[in-house]
Amino acid sequence: MKLLVVEDDPTLLDFICQGFREQGYTVNGLSDGHEALLLAKDQPHDAAIIDLMLPGLDGLSLIRELRASGHNLPILILSARHTVNDRVLGLETGSDDYLTKPFSFIELQARVQALLRRRTDSQSNTQISTSLQLADLTLDRISKKVTRGETLITLQPRELSLLEYLLENPGKVLSKTMILEQVWDYQFDPQTNVVDVLVCRLRSKIDKDFSPKLLHTLRGIGYVLKAED
Incomplete structure (x- = not known):
C-alpha cells in the first residue's frame, strides 16, 4: 500500500512516515501543499493523510483540487482544528475521515486501515x-x-x-x-x-x-x- 502524507511539522512528518513504513507501507511524505498536489497527480496512491495548515496550498484547497481532478483515493485529515464546524467543513470538502491532534499513532493506523478496507470492500461489492x-x-x-x-x-x-x-x-x-x-x-x-x-x-x-x-x-x-x- 502506498500512502501520501502531507504535514508541515518536520518532526511529526518523520514520525508518521516512519511509523507506516515499519508497518510495510510505501510512504511519500511532503510538507508543501503545491508539491503534494503535483505528486498526487503524477503518482497513484492508495490513501492520503493531509494536514490543514500547509504552506503553498492549504489542506482544504489541496483536497478540493484532488477531488476536482477526479482523484477518489481515501483522504484522512489530521489537524489541530478540533471544533465540530472544522470537522464538518473538512468532511464536506471531500475528506473521508478526520482525526484531531494530539493523536495516537495506533488510532491513526487503524483509521487508515479502515479507509483502505472500506475501499476494497466497495470494489468487491461492485464486482458482485x-x-x-x-x-x-x-x-x-x-x-x-x-x-x-x-x-x-x-x-x-x-x-x-x-x-x-x-x-x-x-x-x-x-x-x-x-x-x-x-x-x-x-x-x-x-x-x-x-x-x-x-x-x-x-x-x-x-x-x-x-x-x-x-x-x-x-x-x-x-x-x-x-x-x-
Missing part, C-alpha cells in the same frame, strides 16, 4: 452487483450514473455515497450514527445537522419532481428509502 434499483430510481455503480425514470440525476460524491448506502438497505431505517459511520467513516456529535443537510440535498434531487416519494424521514429515529404506500 453493478446496479442498484428501487422503483424507478437506479444507480449504476460503475459509471456512477443515477436515473429516475428517464431523467438523469447529477449527484455530488457524498450524495452518491449516501444514495448507494440507502439503496443497499431498502426499507431499513438508518440512523444518523449509521449514516455518519458509513458515509464519512467517522463518529462525532450525533446532534450535528450534517446528515440532515445531506439528506435534504439528496431528497431535492431524487424526490422533489418525482412520484412516488422514496426518501422518508422518521423524526427522531432516522431515514428510510422505500416506495411510498
Whole structure:
C-alpha cells in the first residue's frame, strides 16, 4: 500500500512516515501543499493523510483540487482544528475521515486501515452487483450514473455515497450514527445537522419532481428509502 502524507511539522512528518513504513507501507511524505498536489497527480496512491495548515496550498484547497481532478483515493485529515464546524467543513470538502491532534499513532493506523478496507470492500461489492434499483430510481455503480425514470440525476460524491448506502438497505431505517459511520467513516456529535443537510440535498434531487416519494424521514429515529404506500 502506498500512502501520501502531507504535514508541515518536520518532526511529526518523520514520525508518521516512519511509523507506516515499519508497518510495510510505501510512504511519500511532503510538507508543501503545491508539491503534494503535483505528486498526487503524477503518482497513484492508495490513501492520503493531509494536514490543514500547509504552506503553498492549504489542506482544504489541496483536497478540493484532488477531488476536482477526479482523484477518489481515501483522504484522512489530521489537524489541530478540533471544533465540530472544522470537522464538518473538512468532511464536506471531500475528506473521508478526520482525526484531531494530539493523536495516537495506533488510532491513526487503524483509521487508515479502515479507509483502505472500506475501499476494497466497495470494489468487491461492485464486482458482485453493478446496479442498484428501487422503483424507478437506479444507480449504476460503475459509471456512477443515477436515473429516475428517464431523467438523469447529477449527484455530488457524498450524495452518491449516501444514495448507494440507502439503496443497499431498502426499507431499513438508518440512523444518523449509521449514516455518519458509513458515509464519512467517522463518529462525532450525533446532534450535528450534517446528515440532515445531506439528506435534504439528496431528497431535492431524487424526490422533489418525482412520484412516488422514496426518501422518508422518521423524526427522531432516522431515514428510510422505500416506495411510498
